[in-house]
Amino acid sequence: MQNGSNIVVEPVTGAIGAEIVGVDISRPLDDATVAALRQALLDHCVIFFRDQELDMAGLKAFAARFGEIFLHPNILGSKADPAVIEIIRQPGEKRIVGEDWHSDTAHVAAPPMGSVLYGVDVPPYGGDTLFANQYLAYETLSPGLKRMLEGVRALHSDRDVAGPAAELNANRSTKVRENPDWRETAHFHPVVRTHPETGRKALYVNRQTTMAFEHMTPEESRPLLEYLCRHAHRPEFSCRFRWRRGSVAFWDNRCAQHTAVHDAGRFRREMRRVQLVGDAPF
Numbered sequence: 009m010q011n012g013s014n015i016v017v018e019p020v021t022g023a024i025g026a027e028i029v030g031v032d033i034s035r036p037l038d039d040a041t042v043a044a045l046r047q048a049l050l051d052h053c054v055i056f057f058r059d060q061e062l063d064m065a066g067l068k069a070f071a072a073r074f075g076e077i078f079l080h081p082n083i084l085g086s087k088a089d090p091a092v093i094e095i096i097r098q099p100g101e102k103r104i105v106g107e108d109w110h111s112d113t114a115h116v117a118a119p120p121m122g123s124v125l126y127g128v129d130v131p132p133y134g135g136d137t138l139f140a141n142q143y144l145a146y147e148t149l150s151p152g153l154k155r156m157l158e159g160v161r162a163l164h165s166d167r168d169v170a171g172p173a174a175e176l177n178a179n180r181s182t183k184v185r186e187n188p189d190w191r192e193t194a195h196f197h198p199v200v201r202t203h204p205e206t207g208r209k210a211l212y213v214n215r216q217t218t219m220a221f222e223h224m225t226p227e228e229s230r231p232l233l234e235y236l237c238r239h240a241h242r243p244e245f246s247c248r249f250r251w252r253r254g255s256v257a258f259w260d261n262r263c264a265q266h267t268a269v270h271d272a273g274r275f276r277r278e279m280r281r282v283q284l285v286g287d288a289p290f
């Protein structure tokens with residue numbers, strides 16, 4: 009049993025991210041350890057682990073210590089276990105999962121609270137993942153823009169990430185579910201959400217799913233939306249994680265955005281991801 013008091017939390021930037029040292033997450037974790045890890049996640053928005061040996065069951069068991077497992081509505085899960093998504097890139101792949109800045113699965117009524125991503129087969133260089141702190145993105149807006157965004161909601165849709173065209177499926181290994189009866193899933197969420205555990209406000213718009221502000225056309229929304237999406241990942245809000253085999257990133261999807269970098273096209277890259285159930289944003 010791993011004891012919470014042994015854990016060391018080492019921030020990786022001044023803005024976001026911390027590496028956790030001194031814990032083997034393949035072993036059963038006691039409640040003090042889980043509480044310490046959860047606190048580190050709340051403090052740093054994303055936590056990283058190195059040199060972990062996790063099979064699918066181990067990855068799921070670790071994630072399950074932090075909440076109920078979320079089943080993705082669009083992306084096909086592994087044949088071995090549908091709760092685990094295999095995010096695979098073959099050499100030369102045109103499109104990848106997670107390209108461009110986003111928070112995960114924001115088109116559903118209650119988006120996942122977080123994701124645990126595990127590096128199974130990682131390129132020798134390239135294929136990093138970037139994260140950005142959305143508390144800072146909100147806090148650095150001007151008082152006037154903060155006031156303007158108060159109470160404003162935006163429409164989030166899976167039109168571009170799971171649409172009927174399935175153009176994605178032709179160009180990447182990780183497939184969305186092919187469904188002739190596919191219907192768009194769309195929900196309104198506040199542009200500024202309050203984190204249910206920390207009580208802090210975070211910006212909550214992204215380039216993958218946010219279509220328009222409520223009561224406004226996409227054309228009217230686009231300039232401000234684009235400004236907010238660009239502001240959301242300024243270098244001083246972000247960190248970059250370089251993967252090794254056995255690395256883990258566990259992000260809080262309520263206060264962090266992330267993007268995968270598509271710069272390792274010559275190499276195969278294989279990751280496994282488990283998501284956790286979250287609340288409806290408020």
Ligand SMILES: O=C(O)CCC(=O)C(=O)O
Pocket residue numbers: 095105106107112123125135136137266267268269279281
């Ligand atoms: O493969 C990556 O680096 C991240 C992909 C992604 O966006 C995700 O797992 O949610």
Ligand SMILES: [Fe+2]
Pocket residue numbers: 106110111112266
């Ligand atoms: Fe993602």
